[in-house]
Amino acid sequence: MAKSSSTDAVTLIRSLRSAYAATPTNLKIIDLYVVFAIATALIQVVYMGIVGSFPFNSFLSGLLSCVGTAVLAVCLRIQVNKENKEFKDLAPERAFADFVLCNLVLHLVIMNFLG
Amino acid sequence: MPGRGIIILLALIWSSLSICTASVVRPISEAHRSAALELFVPFDGSFGSLEDIYAAFRTLEILGLEKTQDVSDVACESVVDKLGSPSSTAKDLFYALKVNSILRCQAETIKFEEIASKLQTVLKSASSLPDFYYSIGSLLLIKNQGFEVLLSDAAGAFQSIKAFSQSDGRWRYDSSSAESSTYAAGMALEALAGVVSIADSEVDKSMIGVVKNDIVKLFDSIKSYSDGTLYFDDKYVHTNDYRSPLEISASVIRGVTAFAEVASGRVNIPGNKVLGVAKFFLSLGVPGTSKDLFHQIEALSCLENNRIYIPLIISLPATVLSLTSRDQLKVDVTSVFGVPAPPLTVKLLQAINSNSDGKPNIENQELYFDQENSIHYLDIASLKVDVGKYNLIFEASLHDPVAEKKYATGGRTSFSAFFTGSIQIDQAELEILNSDGDSIETIESLDLSKDSSLSLSANHLQTFRLSFQPTTPLGHAFKPHQVFLKLRHETNVEHIFLIESSARQYKLTLDFLGFVEKFYYLSGKYDIELFVGDAIMENSFLRTLGLVELDLPEPPEKAPQAPPQPIDPYLRYGPKAEIRHIFRSPEKRPPKELSLAFFALIFLPLLGFLIGLVRLGVNLKLFPSSPGPVAFSLLFHTGIASVLLLYGLFWLKLDLFTTLKILSFLGIFLVFIGHQTLSRLASTSAKVKSS
Numbered sequence: 001m002a003k004s005s006s007t008d009a010v011t012l013i014r015s016l017r018s019a020y021a022a023t024p025t026n027l028k029i030i031d032l033y034v035v036f037a038i039a040t041a042l043i044q045v046v047y048m049g050i051v052g053s054f055p056f057n058s059f060l061s062g063l064l065s066c067v068g069t070a071v072l073a074v075c076l077r078i079q080v081n082k083e084n085k086e087f088k089d090l091a092p093e094r095a096f097a098d099f100v101l102c103n104l105v106l107h108l109v110i111m112n113f114l115g
Numbered sequence: 116m117p118g119r120g121i122i123i124l125l126a127l128i129w130s131s132l133s134i135c136t137a138s139v140v141r142p143i144s145e146a147h148r149s150a151a152l153e154l155f156v157p158f159d160g161s162f163g164s165l166e167d168i169y170a171a172f173r174t175l176e177i178l179g180l181e182k183t184q185d186v187s188d189v190a191c192e193s194v195v196d197k198l199g200s201p202s203s204t205a206k207d208l209f210y211a212l213k214v215n216s217i218l219r220c221q222a223e224t225i226k227f228e229e230i231a232s233k234l235q236t237v238l239k240s241a242s243s244l245p246d247f248y249y250s251i252g253s254l255l256l257i258k259n260q261g262f263e264v265l266l267s268d269a270a271g272a273f274q275s276i277k278a279f280s281q282s283d284g285r286w287r288y289d290s291s292s293a294e295s296s297t298y299a300a301g302m303a304l305e306a307l308a309g310v311v312s313i314a315d316s317e318v319d320k321s322m323i324g325v326v327k328n329d330i331v332k333l334f335d336s337i338k339s340y341s342d343g344t345l346y347f348d349d350k351y352v353h354t355n356d357y358r359s360p361l362e363i364s365a366s367v368i369r370g371v372t373a374f375a376e377v378a379s380g381r382v383n384i385p386g387n388k389v390l391g392v393a394k395f396f397l398s399l400g401v402p403g404t405s406k407d408l409f410h411q412i413e414a415l416s417c418l419e420n421n422r423i424y425i426p427l428i429i430s431l432p433a434t435v436l437s438l439t440s441r442d443q444l445k446v447d448v449t450s451v452f453g454v455p456a457p458p459l460t461v462k463l464l465q466a467i468n469s470n471s472d473g474k475p476n477i478e479n480q481e482l483y484f485d486q487e488n489s490i491h492y493l494d495i496a497s498l499k500v501d502v503g504k505y506n507l508i509f510e511a512s513l514h515d516p517v518a519e520k521k522y523a524t525g526g527r528t529s530f531s532a533f534f535t536g537s538i539q540i541d542q543a544e545l546e547i548l549n550s551d552g553d554s555i556e557t558i559e560s561l562d563l564s565k566d567s568s569l570s571l572s573a574n575h576l577q578t579f580r581l582s583f584q585p586t587t588p589l590g591h592a593f594k595p596h597q598v599f600l601k602l603r604h605e606t607n608v609e610h611i612f613l614i615e616s617s618a619r620q621y622k623l624t625l626d627f628l629g630f631v632e633k634f635y636y637l638s639g640k641y642d643i644e645l646f647v648g649d650a651i652m653e654n655s656f657l658r659t660l661g662l663v664e665l666d667l668p669e670p671p672e673k674a675p676q677a678p679p680q681p682i683d684p685y686l687r688y689g690p691k692a693e694i695r696h697i698f699r700s701p702e703k704r705p706p707k708e709l710s711l712a713f714f715a716l717i718f719l720p721l722l723g724f725l726i727g728l729v730r731l732g733v734n735l736k737l738f739p740s741s742p743g744p745v746a747f748s749l750l751f752h753t754g755i756a757s758v759l760l761l762y763g764l765f766w767l768k769l770d771l772f773t774t775l776k777i778l779s780f781l782g783i784f785l786v787f788i789g790h791q792t793l794s795r796l797a798s799t800s801a802k803v804k805s806s
Binding site for chain 1 (some may be wrong): 208365702703704705709713716719720721723724727728729732733755758759762763765766771774776782789790792793796799800
């Protein structure tokens with residue numbers, strides 16, 4: 001039973017990997033960026049867990065910077081994805097411009113909040 | 116409660132005042148000398164005008180005080196200057212000569228004969244009293260310098276001055292003026308005295324007699340204060356020539372004594388009046404201005420040695436005498452300047468206790484004379500007098516009957532004095548009675564010579580009773596001015612009760628039932644304090660007797676609340692509690708190594724991201740190659756980098772407004788560049804797609 005489930009899992013992951021291999025490179029870059037941002041956020045959470053939340057505003061801005069940019073990256077991914085019919089008419093450059101603008105605004109706020 | 120406080124205050128003020136007013140008249144003393152030194156201070160090396168210089172030097176001379184050499188030199192300079200100047204008026208010359216008579220400036224440089232002839236011409240054409248006064252006064256001063264002065268028409272001058280006199284003894288300043296003045300009378304008498312002393316033989320004796328009558332009339336118009344002092348005053352129509360009673364009295368005394376000095380025979384003024392005027396000058400104490408001090412001192416110096424009556428002042432050096440320390444009743448009889456009187460006997464005619472009804476306690480006691488200190492004294496402790504406020508009546512009689520005509524002692528002189536002593540308090544008892552009024556719950560006898568610490572308890576149905584009996588050293592009943600009991604609750608709410616006296620005993624009965632509301636239903640401990648005080652009681656006291664624990668019923672609804680106790684006024688001005696500034700203690704920081712480790716760790720995802728990019732085979736193939744778009748792309752990336760750099764600066768040192776200002780420019784630039792770059796990129800990719 002256990003054996004079959006592990007093999008199932010392996011098969012599942014394999015199929016996932018093969019399916020993901022077909023993803024366009026630009027989307028993979030975005031995925032990588034999201035992973036990078038979330039990983040950075042996680043490291044900060046671990047740090048806070050070890051030393052405590054003081055100064056809390058700095059922690060929050062660091063975390064929100066990462067999470068925010070990750071969310072924006074996800075939004076970018078949605079818009080850039082060619083499979084997504086909803087944004088078919090939207091140029092990827094336009095989506096990137098939105099991403100840049102939103103990031104700049106987000107980080108202005110983050111910097112203000114950093115203290 | 117506040118009303119009672121005011122009564123206590125008034126009682127205290129009254130008792131202190133009644134002590135102060137007891138000795139008003141004392142001869143001229145050191146206080147006058149030190150006041151003179153303070154008041155006559157030269158300004159820029161001089162005392163001012165010649166009149167002021169004369170006032171200063173004359174006062175200092177009478178009081179026997181030193182005058183400094185440089186001030187005298189400056190004064191002499193102006194004297195010589197005024198006497199040599201042809202434009203000087205008679206008044207200027209008069210005061211210059213007066214200063215000269217004190218300072219004795221270089222006589223050789225002053226041409227007295229010339230001045231005398233100038234004054235003679237002034238005198239001839241004189242039409243008003245001041246003209247006569249100043250010119251005759253000046254001529255007299257020149258005569259006193261040792262020069263021959265002849266009045267061409269002495270009798271005429273005398274007549275002219277006399278013509279200004281009025282029927283009531285006062286004088287006019289000139290023949291046209293309707294007003295007569297007492298001050299002018301003083302001036303006129305001094306001028307007449309001058310005429311007589313310059314040319315005695317030429318003046319008609321009968322005229323002198325008439326002037327003497329005028330003086331007597333003048334003294335009939337003398338005014339008196341309630342304390343028996345006498346003074347001269349004027350009625351004023353115009354306020355611009357106002358003179359104080361002191362100045363007017365001084366002028367009259369100067370004139371009258373000068374006239375009495377030169378006139379043959381006696382001027383018939385009663386000794387009491389002279390004494391009254393002397394007392395008026397002395398009762399002023401130490402005047403506050405230099406002018407007043409001059410008038411006071413000069414007038415007294417005229418009285419000190421005159422031919423009418425020399426006033427002898429009877430005074431008490433101390434009016435509060437302690438029977439406990441066996442103080443002696445001392446009486447000073449001196450002249451106005453404190454010179455001991457000729458041999459005389461002082462008798463204490465009567466000493467009447469203000470409490471007794473007019474019956475004298477001491478009668479006809481002759482005072483002993485202490486030759487050494489020239490003071491008359493009486494040992495009151497041996498006379499068995501009791502404590503109290505006494506009205507003392509003295510009489511001084513001179514031994515020499517000839518001296519009786521020379522000196523005025525003023526007959527009976529009355530003073531009030533306090534004989535103080537230690538009051539004994541006996542039979543002091545404190546009782547708590549039960550409601551039936553008869554049975555005694557607690558009875559404590561008190562020793563009021565020291566604080567006690569009784570501890571009593573009572574409820575609202577019981578009665579508190581305090582009684583004691585103050586007696587004088589001679590065993591008589593004594594009624595102190597202030598006898599109060601104070602009950603003070605723990606919360607500082609105070610109740611003060613006046614203790615009434617009945618016969619010999621002081622008794623206070625407090626039926627707590629009637630006081631429940633007044634006590635605001637406050638049960639608990641009450642401190643008991645007893646005040647007994649009087650001006651003549653040497654051992655006035657405020658004793659703590661102890662405390663009584665009161666058990667009062669619960670307050671009904673709408674019962675009055677105890678008023679908030681006033682904050683101790685001294686606390687307001689006392690030191691305030693120190694304010695300590697506490698800074699927030701710094702938060703605990705993690706160890707430096709840990710933070711650095713995480714700082715390094717944060718780069719790991721970035722590294723992973725870059726490695727991932729490389730593995731995905733990211734390239735820059737789409738990066739434009741032609742120079743225009745390259746420039747735009749580079750500018751776009753530089754723009755983003757500069758905005759991020761601005762954010763970094765904002766974090767480090769810039770403020771929000773500066774940041775936003777720069778950002779607005781950068782933002783416009785970036786939007787433009789970004790649009791250019793990305794639209795070009797979009798068109799490229801569209802081309803790629805279509806191809």
